[in-house]
Amino acid sequence: MINLFTIFFAAAVVNNFVFYRFLGICPFLGVSRRTSSAVGMGLAVTFVMVLAGSITWLIQNIVLNPLQLPFLQYASFILVIAALVQLIEMYMKKHQQALYKTFGIYLPLITTNCAILGLALLNIVKGYNFIEALVFAVGGGIGFTLALVIMSGIREKLELADVPQALKGIPIALIITGLLALAFNGFAGMIK
């Protein structure tokens, strides 16, 4: 139980996917303009992460390992992620019109969100069992959502601030990302 909590905490905060591993920066910068869409994006990514994490774990351990085809990892994992994102896009188009319009291009871009592929691969590299992989995926997703929400909160305030012309928009966002990563570095080493 403690072990699972450690994995969760490590994935969500200590080794945060955005601030520690610097994975998934594209949607992180793209959809962190408003808190409401940031939460939606975070939840969508969490959902894809959990599903992709568990399905890729099953594929790795039931199909690829027994057949000794570990080199198919990347191709099959990308296949899983792409299919899942398509599924979510179809669902959202039907039931979440407003959110679907807010995401725009960033929804299909979840496919190429390296945080998700990174998670699927890390699951295998770290040799987690199924439950641990699931907890790791949930933690990673929560961590990603946390990063997006923190960032969107700051950026909403930033709209009103007097930012030098040259730094407006993405440059200042990148600087803040660096500062946040520095802050999150305070957790470094707590959990190996």
Added chain:
Amino acid sequence: MNRILISSIVMALLGLFFALVLSWASKKFAIEQTKQIDPQKLKQIVLALPKTNCGRCGYANCGAFAKAILEGNAPVDGCVVGKEEVAKKIEEIIGNKNQNL
């Protein structure tokens, strides 16, 4: 050679599996792109319009305008000649669904 064969088959089967899942989902989450037009209502709207075919509503003729209203593309008060009277009639016909004056 054997490994190439096995890996191709595995990828093909995985692809097939996800293709089936997606095709099921595309049916389940399909959205109706075009609304069904009720010919009875179309006729009623055309009769309510002044039938001047002036084109001031932005459509080629009164028939096209009536169709656009039923598709939800044109506002009910789009008819310039008919003014409020016609707008009210059309509103009654379509039951004021998803239209705002």
